[in-house]
Amino acid sequence: MASFKSYLVKRIILALIVLYFVVTITFILSHVVPSDPAELYVGPKATKEQRERAVIELGLDKPLYIQYLNYIFGLFKGDLGVSLRAHTPVLHDILAYLPATLEIVIIANIIALFVGILFGTFSALKKDHLEDHLIRFVSVGGVSIPSFWFALLMQLIFFGVLGILPLDGRVSTETQLFNPIKVITGFYTLDALLNLNFPAFIDCLRHLILPAFVLATYPIGLVTRMVRSMMVEVLNENYIRFAKANGFKENLIYYKYALRNALTPALMALGLSFAYSITGAFLVEVIFSWPGLGTYTVNAILENDYPSILGVTIVGTTFYVGVNLLLDIFQAYIDPRVRLK
Amino acid sequence: MKEALVEVKELSLKFVTLEGVADVLDDISFTIYNKEVFGLVGETGCGKSVTALSIIKLLPKNSIVKGSIAFEGMNLLELSENDMKKIRGKKISMILQDPVSSLNPMFKVGEQLCDAIKSNQPNVSNAKAKALELLNVLGFREPERIFNSFPNELSGGMQQRIAIAIALTGEPKLLIADEPTTALDVLTQAQIVSLLKDIREKYGTSILLITHNLGLVASICDRVGVMYSGQIVEVGLTEEIFYETRHPYTFGLLQSLPYNKPKNDKLPVILGNLPSPFNPPKGCRFSERCSRASEECRKYKPKLYNVSQEHAVACFHPLKAGDVEY
Amino acid sequence: MKKILSKESEITLKLLSKDKLALFSLAIILFFIILAVFAPYIAPYPEEGEGKPAPERRFLPPSIEHPFGTDYLGRDILSRIIFGARISLSVGIFVVVCAISVGTPIGLIAGYYGGKVDELLMRATDVFLSFPSLLFAIALVASLGPGLFNAMLSLAITWWPWYARLARAQAVSIKEQPFILASKAIGVNDIRIVFKHILPNSLTPIIVQGTMDMSSAILSEAGLSFIGLGAQAPSPEWGLMVSTGRIYLLNYWWFPVFPGLAIFLVALAFNLFGDCLRDILDPKTRKSRRETF
Numbered sequence: 001m002a003s004f005k006s007y008l009v010k011r012i013i014l015a016l017i018v019l020y021f022v023v024t025i026t027f028i029l030s031h032v033v034p035s036d037p038a039e040l041y042v043g044p045k046a047t048k049e050q051r052e053r054a055v056i057e058l059g060l061d062k063p064l065y066i067q068y069l070n071y072i073f074g075l076f077k078g079d080l081g082v083s084l085r086a087h088t089p090v091l092h093d094i095l096a097y098l099p100a101t102l103e104i105v106i107i108a109n110i111i112a113l114f115v116g117i118l119f120g121t122f123s124a125l126k127k128d129h130l131e132d133h134l135i136r137f138v139s140v141g142g143v144s145i146p147s148f149w150f151a152l153l154m155q156l157i158f159f160g161v162l163g164i165l166p167l168d169g170r171v172s173t174e175t176q177l178f179n180p181i182k183v184i185t186g187f188y189t190l191d192a193l194l195n196l197n198f199p200a201f202i203d204c205l206r207h208l209i210l211p212a213f214v215l216a217t218y219p220i221g222l223v224t225r226m227v228r229s230m231m232v233e234v235l236n237e238n239y240i241r242f243a244k245a246n247g248f249k250e251n252l253i254y255y256k257y258a259l260r261n262a263l264t265p266a267l268m269a270l271g272l273s274f275a276y277s278i279t280g281a282f283l284v285e286v287i288f289s290w291p292g293l294g295t296y297t298v299n300a301i302l303e304n305d306y307p308s309i310l311g312v313t314i315v316g317t318t319f320y321v322g323v324n325l326l327l328d329i330f331q332a333y334i335d336p337r338v339r340l341k
Numbered sequence: 342m343k344e345a346l347v348e349v350k351e352l353s354l355k356f357v358t359l360e361g362v363a364d365v366l367d368d369i370s371f372t373i374y375n376k377e378v379f380g381l382v383g384e385t386g387c388g389k390s391v392t393a394l395s396i397i398k399l400l401p402k403n404s405i406v407k408g409s410i411a412f413e414g415m416n417l418l419e420l421s422e423n424d425m426k427k428i429r430g431k432k433i434s435m436i437l438q439d440p441v442s443s444l445n446p447m448f449k450v451g452e453q454l455c456d457a458i459k460s461n462q463p464n465v466s467n468a469k470a471k472a473l474e475l476l477n478v479l480g481f482r483e484p485e486r487i488f489n490s491f492p493n494e495l496s497g498g499m500q501q502r503i504a505i506a507i508a509l510t511g512e513p514k515l516l517i518a519d520e521p522t523t524a525l526d527v528l529t530q531a532q533i534v535s536l537l538k539d540i541r542e543k544y545g546t547s548i549l550l551i552t553h554n555l556g557l558v559a560s561i562c563d564r565v566g567v568m569y570s571g572q573i574v575e576v577g578l579t580e581e582i583f584y585e586t587r588h589p590y591t592f593g594l595l596q597s598l599p600y601n602k603p604k605n606d607k608l609p610v611i612l613g614n615l616p617s618p619f620n621p622p623k624g625c626r627f628s629e630r631c632s633r634a635s636e637e638c639r640k641y642k643p644k645l646y647n648v649s650q651e652h653a654v655a656c657f658h659p660l661k662a663g664d665v666e667y
Numbered sequence: 668m669k670k671i672l673s674k675e676s677e678i679t680l681k682l683l684s685k686d687k688l689a690l691f692s693l694a695i696i697l698f699f700i701i702l703a704v705f706a707p708y709i710a711p712y713p714e715e716g717e718g719k720p721a722p723e724r725r726f727l728p729p730s731i732e733h734p735f736g737t738d739y740l741g742r743d744i745l746s747r748i749i750f751g752a753r754i755s756l757s758v759g760i761f762v763v764v765c766a767i768s769v770g771t772p773i774g775l776i777a778g779y780y781g782g783k784v785d786e787l788l789m790r791a792t793d794v795f796l797s798f799p800s801l802l803f804a805i806a807l808v809a810s811l812g813p814g815l816f817n818a819m820l821s822l823a824i825t826w827w828p829w830y831a832r833l834a835r836a837q838a839v840s841i842k843e844q845p846f847i848l849a850s851k852a853i854g855v856n857d858i859r860i861v862f863k864h865i866l867p868n869s870l871t872p873i874i875v876q877g878t879m880d881m882s883s884a885i886l887s888e889a890g891l892s893f894i895g896l897g898a899q900a901p902s903p904e905w906g907l908m909v910s911t912g913r914i915y916l917l918n919y920w921w922f923p924v925f926p927g928l929a930i931f932l933v934a935l936a937f938n939l940f941g942d943c944l945r946d947i948l949d950p951k952t953r954k955s956r957r958e959t960f
Binding site for chain 3: 014017018019021022025026029030064129133136140141143144145146147148149150152153154155159162225276278279280282283286287297301302306309310312313316317321324
């Protein structure tokens, strides 16, 4: 599949170019900051010498282009700067908070993929009937609901009124005291399983349900809509009519042929929703006090810790570019027409 | 000797649209016999394609159908969708005008062919072998290579042949071919035509050939039906239609063919346009464009009546033998 | 060409008027527009709507005098929500109009001229499209300082690429059409072709996208205000109200719940309307409503 390889190479080069610009723009943004980073670094009570030392330490005395070059080279080494409040390397902080965010993001998107394809296909097959209208309402609703508000509603209902799920956090204090999980991967549910610590596993799961569910609403809506619209289009295509006219079994027509043709937009929708997930997770994490990247970022914002903010921006964007790259490659693999572009 | 395979009786079709009700087929009747190639000819928009869709019952949802289509002792129009599924691909199959859009671009040809075999001949144990055999029959010299190709890697003619292969997997009694050569170049057209002839010989399949290409009709059809604006205006053996033309419209069609004409003469043209299906004329639908039309033609609808055993025409002032000179 | 446009519009309007969901969502949109425009006259407590506290009436549950209750400063929440409609709708309009005005010409030019211009412009849009808009907004606002205007600006900056892409796709498919080639042959000026001939025919997907983006803009802006990067107190912005009310969720639930409900309704209305509009305008789905032979 020579054409696939050349597409692969082209796509990767493109992604790298894009990343370069992203990084540069982030650098430019970081130098528009009105507040004085050195001052933030040493705190308001610092002496003049301490502040001057901070300036040298942060490299702010060097000319702009040198700072830029240091910045770029630093990125290759994985150096995203140092957090202004914690004085710890930003990358280190980000990696520490990342697994928590990934845990809910991944689960939310998996849910969304399955539910979305199911709803979307069913909706298309029952087009213009009641089931179609209901599903459409739900999917448009999912895309329109503010995640932070929905999270609050869920808390109100499931904790405040029904009392069956915990309010927030990743793990209850009881578990932390009596059944602590030895952290291996950073994914608490996985770690609990690996530890064979089943009570802790259940506890983590109970804490995970609401945030993951709330986070899944937007992707479910998006994937359902896209799958439905593509399925409707596909079902009208000549090759479906041809298959029908020539006796292909119905299951084959819908679940093998039509669905494969409709998978492409499902994956596209997933790519889009993944981007949303990263930022949507921020809002959800805040509500559920989930110790992930979102909480980290919001705290950084409140304290004007710009290296942290920009570090998150770079990591988040890189993730987004990477995920889209993977999805594009996968799409090119299953749909030969894409490679010809 | 000649057994009727499909008998279409007084088939009428209307579409309900936002712009009104379109009267697309008006009481058409014709018969297709066993092992024959029947051509349905007419201009674009005369209703030939929807006639095909009516037989195989793949009409859009806003259709209103009346009449009967007799096939193997059943009225196809009264069959449930489940029963109809047992007929499609197995007793009646169809190939579409554009071969490029008939095949699913995301699956290899071989896989689609095998799926067709599994659907239409579930008792076959080795689908791949049968698929390769079919490809062979259809004239492919490298069946293995074709089997492993994607549709967009093949030419239009090849794709049409594969479409035909898929249509034949169930060994149907009737193959409906809707403008099978229109999208292809002349050389490939000839190839497909001879292929269709072979199929008729080999499998005994009847073919309903829908086309606006009179040359194609002349080369392969046993009998022809001429359609105009949702009506059958003339039907008969191919020789009768071409050499003993009765209907003025058929005559106009034949006259407009650029063969055997002096070089500098203008090609004769039938002036005017097809009447709108939303407001069809009360009498003969061709009357507005017909040079022989009289008051009766505008008021009353002519019905098909026989002028010989196979030859029928629907006209109040048909041409007579001898009117036409070649 | 003008005649064709109006026949299409005629059928569009006819179909729209028959679509109950479209009418329903349009009604909601109009309702909020009226609320926004006539806020000072409709809100029962207009000064509280704008921010004046009434500490003697804190945390009152929903009642006849205060259908949505009062907040932590005693202000009538219904009035605040009505005034908040002004902010949300203007944010949506500003962001979408900016994004369309910048993105469409860029996309049309890229699609029409093709070649190096196209490559260059499309790479630029790729870069912007790679930024998850909220992250970029956070970064920009963190640099420039919080505030409603900065939030709107950052959203507009991250969104114009979508319209550029849409417009470009339209331009590419339309420019090959015979009437364009004919105009070129006569010698019509390029800019004229792009803006007088290609633009009107490209509007359909842009309008659909714009309608649904109104909803996304309002949601994004509410999100930004929620984290503190958008509107600031005492603004009656809905996201801000949810954020302030959050800590009172379990005791005085009406405080965060009703403003959030407003966000949901407006976003839902725009999305539903855009969805219906797309079903009607998209030739592929429209075919099934207007079967031709």
